[in-house]
Amino acid sequence: MAKKIAIFPGSFDPFTKGHYDLVQRALPLFDEIIIAIGQNTTKQRYFDIEKVTKGINGLFANGENVRVMPYKGLTVKFAKEVGASVILRGLRNAMDFEYEKSIAESNKLLGKIETVFLLTSPEYAAINSTIVREIHKNDGDISTFVPYQL
Numbered sequence: 001m002a003k004k005i006a007i008f009p010g011s012f013d014p015f016t017k018g019h020y021d022l023v024q025r026a027l028p029l030f031d032e033i034i035i036a037i038g039q040n041t042t043k044q045r046y047f048d049i050e051k052v053t054k055g056i057n058g059l060f061a062n063g064e065n066v067r068v069m070p071y072k073g074l075t076v077k078f079a080k081e082v083g084a085s086v087i088l089r090g091l092r093n094a095m096d097f098e099y100e101k102s103i104a105e106s107n108k109l110l111g112k113i114e115t116v117f118l119l120t121s122p123e124y125a126a127i128n129s130t131i132v133r134e135i136h137k138n139d140g141d142i143s144t145f146v147p148y149q150l
Ligand code: ADP
Pocket: 009, 010, 011, 012, 013, 016, 017, 018, 019, 022, 088, 089, 090, 091, 092, 096, 120, 121, 124, 125, 126, 127, 128, 129
């Protein structure tokens, strides 16, 4: 049988403990998870993509079936290229739900691909990459939110 591959797409600027928790909980559901870091040509990143990739790789260094890949362009196109049949996303609250619903429906129409949602663990639901960037910009300690060195 073909491997069941899921991509977990996002900006991951940075990848947080909330993202990490989500991937760990999704691992038993799939043969492989590809953490797909979207590179938007118009949106400048704050954290270096190489550093974030290295950090994530360090978290999954024990032979888990996780890969990190950068991608550009349409998520559905990237999913096809890597042989993924599922898009994985997290839901923190009702705002996430409304936003994610329209993206998932569009991806279904565009690429005939299903999106699987996991609810964020309550202890991580408040973690938000935008807030982590603000803390870092203001010389705050982000280690409470980010499980590796940046
Ligand atoms: P995007 O810019 O595509 O929203 P993010 O990096 O912010 O990318 O998020 C990627 C995915 O991770 C989204 O599905 C989002 O709902 C989920 N996510 C964001 N923050 C958390 C968190 N604290 N816990 C679990 N999942 C999260």
